[in-house]
Amino acid sequence: MNHFDFGKELFDRIQELAPQSLKLRTYQKDETIYHVGHEPEGLYFIKSGLVGLVDIAKNGDESLLRVFGHEHFFGHRSLISEEPYHATSIALKKTNILFINKEDLKNLCQDNSELLLYIAKVLAKELRRSEIRLKDMSSKKVADRIIESLIFLKTRYPHHKWTRREIGEFCGAKTETVSRTLSSLEQQGLIKREGRSIMIPEPQLLLDFIHKEEERHKI
Amino acid sequence: MNHFDFGKELFDRIQELAPQSLKLRTYQKDETIYHVGHEPEGLYFIKSGLVGLVDIAKNGDESLLRVFGHEHFFGHRSLISEEPYHATSIALKKTNILFINKEDLKNLCQDNSELLLYIAKVLAKELRRSEIRLKDMSSKKVADRIIESLIFLKTRYPHHKWTRREIGEFCGAKTETVSRTLSSLEQQGLIKREGRSIMIPEPQLLLDFIHKEEERHKI
């Protein structure tokens, strides 16, 4: 939570080196940017908006694997590993994107080794986050996962109105479970709900609450 | 599952470029190689043996996040992201390792850009795998996760005698649940147990079984 996974520096540099290779694209809410299984074509940088990396399981359950916001880039994982996309990216709201072609990026990287290092760093941080979530899936109860996701999503992307569904897809919980948890948190005065939106008056209180929970569950 | 995440090519190259920077180390079974929270000191390459990347949750639950076998390297994630280790690496059996110092590796990478690309590729593949497991944690029932882990671990590391505990820690299940699932699979003739070791006579049958399960659970 300490620092956001960046992106700006990478695209500032690309802007500097090869501005002509950047193409502007606009996506509407719920529009698919790329599809699971397809071959990667390039790298995407978010000028404005919000993008979710989602995967739909065979049973129909959706998972929100990663979220990319203002000045983040995405599409890099499949590009580097030279595999088809393992998930689908969808605009969570109207989103403006700068796109750079795979070949153009490759050429740039060959002459500017700091670009690849930059991308590798982001990958490494994403792997860390993913594995921590993996651990949390087996060691934490839903309520705690929901609280942590809430804090994470609201802190990183405060301008998005996160739905119960999205929160659930992010932490492996059903919409109803998220709803119940939020009700309980409001009763305890830890959050405020106004219409559909959620406010966290004192994030530290919520974090303390999780830690108390963890004590309680410890052997 | 198609191809193993490599490592050999990277260390062959390092061997070629700077053999004097490689140090041989030996770890006994259950010995800690590096500790969560510590600063990374270098990169590890497995000459022989098996290493698990594990994290212990506050409630005491252990997770087996990744497994590294013959000719794999590890310790790269924290090295690239320049963060403290997010988990602990432990020898799952007696293991011989080639170690290269952080600074030596950095110098090599600066002059040989293919090394970093190689590491980045592995990171990208590991992220893919981690996110697929993340999705499976919310969409699949334990039994299916256990079967998939069994196939994965036995296919990649056939020479290790995987315990119920290790399988459980890999897929988020309790030892007893793994045991029950294995009993049921044996009754159905899908696996063979001999003493503590598990054999999969016909892996395809097991995979088909999962897919049938998934059909059954579909909406």
Place this chain on the structure above:
DNA sequence: CGATAGATTGAGAGTTTTCAACCGATGTGG
């Protein structure tokens, strides 16, 4: 051969989901 760690099994408890019904906010077309 005894000690110990790992494995198995059953019964009961706890957690989360499922299903169903209902509520409330938001936005659109008449």
Place this chain on the structure above:
DNA sequence: CCACATCGGTTGAAAACTCTCAATCTATCG
């Protein structure tokens, strides 16, 4: 601007799943 359709949210009760706890068993090793 209202009526209404729609989407998201809430709540309860029951079902399903997985874990916990406890007892027992059995490989394996010194």
